[in-house]
Amino acid sequence: MERKIKKKVTGFQTQDGAGVKLVRVLGHQTVEDYDPILMLDSFDSRNPKDYIAGFPLHPHRGIETISYVYKGKMMHKDSLGNSDTIGDGEVQWMTAGSGILHEEKLPESERLLGVQLWLNMPGNRKMTPPAYHSIRNSEIKEVSHDGGKVRVLAGTYKDINGFKSSHLPLDYYDIHVNEGASITVDTPHEKSIMLFTLLGEIKVGEEPVKEKTAVRLTEGDSVTISNNGKSVAQVLFVSSEALKEEIAWGGPIVMTNQEDLRQAFTDLRQGTFLQDGIDYSDK
DSSP: OOOOOOEEEEEEEEETTTTTTEEEESSGGGHHHHHHEEEEEEESOOOGTTTTEEEEEEESSSSEEEEEESSSSSEEETTOOOOEEEESEEEEEEOOOOOOEEEEEEEOOOOOOEEEEEEEEEGGTTTSEEEEEEEEEOOEEEEEEEEEEEEEEEEEETTTOOOOOOOSSSSSEEEEEEETEEEEOOOOOTTTTEEEESSOOETTTTTOOOTEOOOOOOOOOOOEEEEEESSOOOEEEEOOOOOOOOEEETTTESSSSSSHHHHHHHHHHTTTTOOOOOOOTOO
């Protein structure tokens, strides 16, 4: 059965961090429809003044942040002692788990183009130890298709395996579709699947989708993505498992109930936010 569009959200211009201009696509109002994706911010600017202020040191708990920088650079520092920079086609994957402090800087470049996803963590794993991993271009396999290519950022595509999440299965592809071309992607029937048009316009089936739009797909065994414009369309494909859990969301912290959320902010005030966490590696 062919998947179709169930929900469609086009982003809006806003600011975050120390004044970074971005397009916010998913957030508090879309949690149920796009489960387990909590937030999606898109960055697309040729003006460094839009983003060089960056995101000063701030906390996270209960989520994973996944940043894909297709053009430009992102510098990361955190309370685990990590200091790292990715650029032009690479990914940063940070597991906040029981608690982490980090900052992100966006150095001046010809163009900053990319997205950051917030991936919810299962309630019984939110207090796992925090971690950081960068996915380099050397680890990202590219698969050609008739009329484009697929970059396998994480998970599995056909017989290609990429980086795998330790907590929630995630297939994450950057799909390029040339003008006049299309691609059909096979999908497990029960998976929760989202597409995001990073660049260009597409059709899913016969329904058009504008640039900077996230669509949630119906259940099905495949989806056909067609270029609906006059340049290469770049579509991010995200497949995971809907958690269907309660959400208690306060700023950079997402828990499953208000008691745990209050405890997180109490920990911040009392200086006990950074914890060892529960090790699930052997469970």
